[in-house]
Amino acid sequence: MALSIDYTNMFLPGAVTDADWEFAAGRFRAAHAAVMARVARGDLGFVDLPEDAALLRQTTDFVQRAGDRWEDVVILGIGGSALGPIALRTALRPHAWNTLSREERGGKPRLTVLDNVDPETIDAVMSRLHLERALFVVISKSGGTAETMAQYLIIRAALDERFGDRAKEHLVFVTDPAKGSLRPIATKEGIAALDIPPNVGGRFSVLTPVGVLPAALIGIDAGQLLAGAADMRRRCAGDDLAGNPAGTFALLQWLADDRHGKHNHVLMPYADPLRDFAAWFVQLWAESLGKVRKDGTHVGPTPIAALGTTDQHAQVQLFMEGPADKTITFVEVAGRTALGPIPKLYADVPDLAYLGGHSLGELLDAERRATAGALARRGRPNMTITLDAVDAWHVGALIFLLELATAYAGALYDIDAFDQPGVELGKQFTYAILGRPGSDAARAEWDQLPKPDPRRRV
Numbered sequence: 001m002a003l004s005i006d007y008t009n010m011f012l013p014g015a016v017t018d019a020d021w022e023f024a025a026g027r028f029r030a031a032h033a034a035v036m037a038r039v040a041r042g043d044l045g046f047v048d049l050p051e052d053a054a055l056l057r058q059t060t061d062f063v064q065r066a067g068d069r070w071e072d073v074v075i076l077g078i079g080g081s082a083l084g085p086i087a088l089r090t091a092l093r094p095h096a097w098n099t100l101s102r103e104e105r106g107g108k109p110r111l112t113v114l115d116n117v118d119p120e121t122i123d124a125v126m127s128r129l130h131l132e133r134a135l136f137v138v139i140s141k142s143g144g145t146a147e148t149m150a151q152y153l154i155i156r157a158a159l160d161e162r163f164g165d166r167a168k169e170h171l172v173f174v175t176d177p178a179k180g181s182l183r184p185i186a187t188k189e190g191i192a193a194l195d196i197p198p199n200v201g202g203r204f205s206v207l208t209p210v211g212v213l214p215a216a217l218i219g220i221d222a223g224q225l226l227a228g229a230a231d232m233r234r235r236c237a238g239d240d241l242a243g244n245p246a247g248t249f250a251l252l253q254w255l256a257d258d259r260h261g262k263h264n265h266v267l268m269p270y271a272d273p274l275r276d277f278a279a280w281f282v283q284l285w286a287e288s289l290g291k292v293r294k295d296g297t298h299v300g301p302t303p304i305a306a307l308g309t310t311d312q313h314a315q316v317q318l319f320m321e322g323p324a325d326k327t328i329t330f331v332e333v334a335g336r337t338a339l340g341p342i343p344k345l346y347a348d349v350p351d352l353a354y355l356g357g358h359s360l361g362e363l364l365d366a367e368r369r370a371t372a373g374a375l376a377r378r379g380r381p382n383m384t385i386t387l388d389a390v391d392a393w394h395v396g397a398l399i400f401l402l403e404l405a406t407a408y409a410g411a412l413y414d415i416d417a418f419d420q421p422g423v424e425l426g427k428q429f430t431y432a433i434l435g436r437p438g439s440d441a442a443r444a445e446w447d448q449l450p451k452p453d454p455r456r457r458v
């Protein structure tokens with residue numbers, strides 16, 4: 001079991017230099033110390049999750065009690081309360097899990113994540129479900145996010161109508177133990193509730209019951225997820241960059257952005273199961289690092305999700321010849337051997353003949369190496385994270401690597417990576433528009449905005 005990062009191609013003319021790297025080793029030591037000081041103060045609970053056996057037990061006990069009762073598990077959540085479960089499902093139960101028969105799923109339920117409030121999507125999901133055999137997992141760290149609460153109200157009314165007093169058997173909440181509206185509802189009504197520790201923010205919560213409960217319900221080995229994360233935590237314990245993968249990732253991305261104008265950071269797995277992992281990373285990197293510094297300057301790299309080889313035929317033209325403002329991080333999975341060699345047909349057609357005898361895994365790998373090399377040749381910095389396999393252990397390790405890298409990057413950018421004040425104004429305006437009590441100030445601010453000008457509509 002191994003995860004490694006090859007960052008040779010980050011050191012290119014116009015990108016990171018040896019002098020940067022030497023200077024930055026000291027800067028990284030300071031960032032590591034700052035992060036560890038916050039860990040010691042108990043601020044950064046995500047770092048302790050790999051070893052939190054009591055929290056894991058909340059999930060395993062619940063799953064054991066559930067037995068094989070559920071045909072469908074439906075997650076209600078958004079942002080960090082949805083992207084993690086989606087990423088885990090796609091990574092570890094790929095190949096259209098929800099379309100398989102119950103036997104093919106080994107008796108485990110389907111997993112649907114409602115991560116939006118599009119009425120047609122929710123209507124379509126509701127009309128497909130057999131409510132008797134459906135469990136709804138309501139996930140919200142704050143216990144009050146408008147989208148998730150609206151989803152809950154719709155589901156709750158449907159459950160009440162069908163099951164009356166037994167509605168609560170179809171519900172479990174995953175939320176902060178002390179804050180928000182969900183926890184008191186759970187306590188009052190006797191609804192099962194699992195914890196998101198108070199010191200773990202939404203986008204860092206995938207290794208709490210937020211991600212671990214849905215994963216375990218569909219048979220993913222939650223212990224292995226945490227074991228992979230624990231291994232990465234051990235590797236990142238020291239402030240020597242040579243042994244610290246999260247530090248290396250964070251420092252290189254920061255140097256490339258801060259010193260060399262590489263303001264866009266692409267994550268491009270060459271493995272379909274990691275497609276949604278890139279979307280999870282986008283929230284983590286964007287919401288954590290897009291901030292205003294104390295001195296009023298605005299910072300934050302823009303994360304971009306891509307997929308190899310698919311995006312070689314979509315975004316790579318931009319990465320190669322567009323503005324030289326990007327880094328590209330490939331994720332490669334070693335030894336993709338399924339299907340065996342490509343059949344040798346059409347020996348007389350050059351466009352087809354050369355492919356015969358190679359495997360699809362070889363083609364995928366050749367295309368990644370070729371793209372990395374082509375980008376390097378054009379001075380476009382890139383690195384490659386290699387996983388031995390897409391399994392629970394490696395996914396747990398990769399999650400922890402990127403979460404800790406985000407914490408380091410926050411210290412390097414000199415911002416707080418753990419808040420998200422920029423999303424507040426939009427929320428307040430939504431409350432004002434919908435008439436939530438207490439939103440008068442937001443209403444007044446909203447009313448001052450220019451109204452749509454009919455002359456400016458085509």
Ligand SMILES: O=P(O)(O)OC[C@H]1O[C@](O)(CO)[C@@H](O)[C@@H]1O
Nearest residue numbers: 078079080081140141142145202
């Ligand atoms: O889990 P909650 O509290 O419902 O929040 C959902 C998402 O909303 C945000 O607070 C703001 O977008 C995210 O940080 C979070 O992941």
